[in-house]
Amino acid sequence: MRVSLCVLLPFVFFAQTAQYTKDIEVVKVGVIFFNNELELVRAFDTAIRDINELELDVRLEPLKHFVSEDDSLTLQEFACELIDNGVAAIFGPSAKASSDIVEVICNTTGIPHLQFDWHEENFYIHTRNHKLTVNVAPAENMLATAFLDILHMKQLDWKSFTIVYENSRSLGRMELIFGWRQVHKAGIKLWHFNRGDDYRILWKLVSSTREKNVVLDCPADIITEVLNASIYYNMTGQFNQWFLTSLDTHTSTIRSLNSRQFIAKMVAVRVRAYMPPPVHDEADVF
Incomplete structure (x- = not known):
């Protein structure tokens, strides 16, 4: 359910990308899960499959990484690796994350960042470091x-x-x-x-x-x-x-x-x- 909702915004983004850049057939999207989030993985895979079955000029290619909840260093490495691989956006990690390093990296590099569950709100930090982060969970x-x-x-x-x-x-x-x-x-x-x-x-x-x-x-x-x-x-x-x-x-x-x-x-x-x-x-x- 959560992931299905979060796909709505990037779907519009990718559809618009397809309209203006007809030569792009595959759009890579990065996603970071924690090791015990198997239900989220299945929901995400289902959402990607449903979109790819639509008659669009764009096909989404997910690049998935898995990390433990307390491993901020690996979280940072995965975010940088996904950006190096040319992803159009990064999903996750969930609110279990102990660090906002993914948001900061996306904000610095200009990569859209999508969250799909409820995070504790901090408007000062959001203004400073999270300008490219969109959380589709209800505020x-x-x-x-x-x-x-x-x-x-x-x-x-x-x-x-x-x-x-x-x-x-x-x-x-x-x-x-x-x-x-x-x-x-x-x-x-x-x-x-x-x-x-x-x-x-x-x-x-x-x-x-x-x-x-x-x-x-x-x-x-x-x-x-x-x-x-x-x-x-x-x-x-x-x-x-x-x-x-x-x-x-x-x-x-x-x-x-x-x-x-x-x-x-x-x-x-x-x-x-x-x-x-x-x-x-x-x-x-x-």
Whole structure:
């Protein structure tokens, strides 16, 4: 999903290149993945294949490199190598990167740089070093507005709720919610957990507050496991409501939880192409 979205902008760029330089038949594009991002690799390969199957004057030739998350030196070497090989743009790496060296190199050399997932925003650094970087993932302020709009929906009408989050960086997407409801004063309660924790302990603490409404912010690959642990503490009954903030929830195995034990109301979000009413309502079925 993320990579499919990020292809839209470079696709326009390459199509325009083909229109003005008819002698170019193959356009090289560089991409840098971390070693454990196999799902991203498959999604990227699918997107490239779909574009190459279109009747265009341009064929994309991906040059892929793989690197460990803590290897900034190799990241720099790969970026330089891709540019030396004549790539038209570089995709990645993902937000797991501990360095912005790829952005800096692309900015210095004039090579477009495409990001496809959410990065923590720093406007000063962006202005200085990231002029040629485009992130096609929704901006933090856009997500903050969208999340607040969802909680304003009459179908929810939450007077109080608990935000359960796995990464403190995600709280930036909640800033408008914090302005709407006070924290810890019959409004918002916050609970933090780490990947790999015993999630039953988390839900035991949350359920002790008799909370019925939960905003869950965690990666899609652990959503099912985290939710499953809440069943033991009566967090999934007919009077419970959940808002799942991961844009990749639809890629998880959450549907496997559909049972008599799990009858809570679930609200989730995803990014899709705009479909104007009356084809789909703004608050569409997930």
